[in-house]
Amino acid sequence: MNTMFVEVKNLYKSYNNSMVLKDINIRIDKPGVYLIAGPNGSGKTTLLEIIIGLRKADKGSVIINGKFGNDIETKEKVGFLTQENSLRKSSKVKEELNLVKDIFNLNIDTYEYLCKFGLQKYYNKRTKQLSGGTKRRLLVTMLFMAGQDIVILDEPVSGLDPFNRNEIWNMIKDYSRNKIVIVSDHYLNEAARYSDYIYLINEGRIILSGTTTDIMSLCKDRYLIKVRKEFFDEVENFISAHFNDYEVRISGTVYHIFLKGDKNRLIRMLEEKGMSFAIHDVDFEDIYFYYTGTIVNQEGVVK
Incomplete structure (x- = not known):
């Protein structure tokens, strides 16, 4: 069996007697980009936080590389990028990179690594001087530095301009060549172009899943x-x-x-x-609407 895999079985989660995840089942066992897509409030972030072990499910299980997701050793082998800006405001870019280098005991030239992503001109700048899009690209760069086999990104391009969204998606696609990358997003059409497999989630349920071709074929020629x-x-x-x-x-x-x-x-x-x-x-957003009756705007809000 491939030792690089993520499996979610019969997962349920509720808050204040309101069910936010309902019978979620996912199996990922080969490299690629796996998209969890849906509007804000559909359960995407909660699902990712349970997979990474930041929250507990009411029922069901998460198994990563053969071990339960709440195992400490397992957590350390999975990278996770939240929606928040976690950069230290007073630090320089090179200091942020060197921190990751030290934590993971990496034998790497941080400047050369930054060059891979076209961010070298910011190497000696303070993070507070960076634009929002550049900060997100730096955070993704730091996430990928560790070289973990499984990484999870929660809405990594939300609120960014088209240029920075495209740059980050290209970074994600390149990293996924031999790694498992799980990404949540509400830009359905854009995210689908970069994804190998898609889970469409609505009101806490996965309503459709499949490859890009599989899902588009549901409305073929329409x-x-x-x-x-x-x-x-x-x-x-x-x-x-x-x-x-x-x-x-x-x-x-x-x-x-x-x-x-x-x-x-x-x-x-x-x-x-x-x-x-x-x-x-018909595009992916239309298919989502076709099956859910829900239209999602660019901010991830249901219209």
């Missing part, structure tokens, strides 16, 4: 059209007369129609009628 409530009846009458395969989901005053068929024909009809609409191929 596209999504959004119309306002006042146009829906007329649009549906046309669709029901000319399309055999369609389903409707509602969010507020907007009707989301998932369908297969001649897209151009539908567009022509809507334009001739002067109707306002939006149309695109």
Whole structure:
């Protein structure tokens, strides 16, 4: 059996009589990026904290490399990056790197290591001088320095600009070539591009899991059209007369129609009628909405 694996079995967790994790089952046994995706409050952080041993589950178990997750030796072999900025404000970047070097007794040139991630110009700067995005990139660099076989990152790109999000995801993808990397995120479309396997979580339950291809195949060849409530009846009458395969989901005053068929024909009809609409191929955020009725905005908040 591969000694590098994480297994979560029948996990439950509640706070104040409210169930936040419900029968979670996960098995990870080979290198790659494993995404836990869902909105804020869906249970992502609680799940990761239980895996790393910072919280206890009410029921179920976590097994890492053949040992229970609360084993002290096991905890030390798993890296974890929280959402918080844990850098010392008065220290220099090189001092933060040397601290990690000393803790893990690493034989490494910290400046050369920083060069790998394009951060060498900050080597002698104080951490308080860094931007939020650069701080996060530094924290990810420090996490990867130890070379642990399993690392967990909780919302590592949340609140960052597109450039820094892309830089961090590339760092994660590169590290995952021979390591297990578990990441939580609410930027579903972006995170999915970098992930090998995805767990979609909603209200404490894993509602879907699979490879990127597996999940996208659930809505293969479908596209999504959004119309306002006042146009829906007329649009549906046309669709029901000319399309055999369609389903409707509602969010507020907007009707989301998932369908297969001649897209151009539908567009022509809507334009001739002067109707306002939006149309695109189904993506991961659409699939999440299709199965949960939940739309997640860029801040991870349910709309």
